[in-house]
Amino acid sequence: MPPSRSASTATPCTSGWPKIWLGDEAGGQEEQLDGNLILFSGNDYMGLSSHPAVREAAVKAAQDYGMGPRGSALICGYTTYHKLVEESLARLKKKEDCLLCPTGFSANMAAITALGSITSLLSPGRKPAEHERIAIFSDALNHASIIDGIRLLERQQEALVFVYKHCDMFHLDFLLSSCSLEKKVVVTDSLFSMDGDFAPFPELIKLRRKYGYLLVIDDAHGTLVCGENGGGAAELFECEKDIDIGVGTLSKAAGCQGGFITCSTQWKRLIQSRGRSFIFSTALPVPVVASVHAALYVSSKETWRRSVIWRHVQYFASLTKLEITSPIISIVVGSEAGALRASRYLLRSGFHVTPIRPPTVPPNSCRLRITLSASHSSDDIKRLVDALTPWLPVKYGNGSYATASKL
Structure with missing residues (x-):
């Protein structure tokens, strides 16, 4: 059970941070808000960003080193701290090896572009024939870092790309069966950041066994949150051995900064030698890596934090009658003006909930994106739901939803 509230378990708020800048949303005006705001728009799921052990580890490393x-990982930026974190993440994800990257974005870019480079390696000195390329199958709602990596491969003519409808395994099956290329890769977010839904892992695994493709997942929002040990979505769905390459971030549930790739040592060596966003980026600073190491340790010991997150998910669902499956909750408002108006109302009610607008989401699907943290209390969630009432969809007896009237 969680201890009584302390500095490490207090409600996440904006106290101690610079004033909120509403930017263009407020016509270029800075809006002064009195008091603290309870943060429901961050990704600090486990509440580790302000944990004393995490902060102390960063301070000590900064004082010592x-x-x-001082350089990229391949030059002089790789230290014992980096090695320890890679070993910890490999154990957590039940993979042979791990590669730390500066960000989650660069990790996805490095993994995908390295996979594409196989085509060039097999056709040195000439343009690869179409049958020599790899085929990449990507979910329509994958993260921008995956999309950008795939676009780069297309420009370099190293891959043929097929985008399947979001979580539609019938469409993916059709595309796979229609593709004659031998080397196939399926890449998907594990937990989608805008809708809060999981990739259909059981069906993905069945198709993997049918077609023999390489399965790459971006577990940015699942790492430390999902599974008994925090191993992520693959642990939750009991399919860790079926994941060939897993990408993750350390800036969400770990409460720090950075990205990582877990895979076999063979894949790691390929990414180290061909993943340009890894090769040509400065390594993570030692204080950051030390704080990550501390965060991973705290996560393994204070397992109540994961339990609290999922209790919050159930509580939010019971209050709103929404069918949610994760700590990411999207309340679709529609227009940009409506989403901005809703966000400002929540700010004045004491809650920081950012409006999500194009290009992150399609036009007329602007939304309030809410994230639940172990640092929130049940009272925080109850008061947020009360403030959200004008925008919560109403469920009718036939199972359909309609949005309630807005302020």
Whole structure:
């Protein structure tokens, strides 16, 4: 059970941070808000970003070694701290090896572009024939870092890309059966950041066994949140051995900064030698990596934090009658103006909930994106739901939803 509230378990708020800048949404005006705001728009799921052990680890490393890493990982930026974190993440994800990257974005880019480079390696000195390329099958709602990596492969003519409808396994099956290329890769987010839904892992695994493709997942929002040990979505769905390459971030549930790739040592060596966003980026600073190491340790010991997150998910669902399956909750408002108006109302009610607008989501699907944290209390969630009432969809007896009238 969680301890009584302390500095490490207090409700996440904006106290101690610069004033909120509403930017263009407020016509270029800065809006002064009195008091603290309860943060429901961050990704600090486990509440580790302000944990004393995490902060102390960063401070001690900064005092002992300074801030800057002094170079890329392949030059002089790789330290014992980096090695320890890679080993910890490999164990957590039940993979042979791990590669730390500066960000989750660069990790996805490095993994995908390295896979595409196989085509060039097999056709040195010439343009690869179409049958020599790899085929990449990507979910329509994958993260921008996956999309950008795939676009780069297309420009370099290293891959043929097929985008399947969001979580539609019938469409994916059709595309796979229609593709004659031998080397196939399926890449998907594990937990989608805008809708809060999981990839259909059981069906993905069945198709993997049918077609023999390489399965790559971006577990940015699942790592430390899902599974008994925090191993992520693959642990939750009991399919860790079926994941060939897993990408993750350390800036969400770990409460720190950075990205990582877990895979076999063979895949790691390929990414180290061909993943340009890894090769040509400065390594993570030692204080950051030290804080990550502490966060992973705390996560393994304070397992109540994961339990609290999922209790909050159930509580939010019971209050709103929404069919939610994760700590990411989208309340679709529609227009940009409506989403901005809703966000401002929540700000004045004491809650920081950011409006999500194009290009992150399609036009007329603007939304309030809410994330639940172990640091929230049940009272925080109850008061948020009360403030959200004008925008919560109403469920009718036939199972359909309609949006309630807005302020």
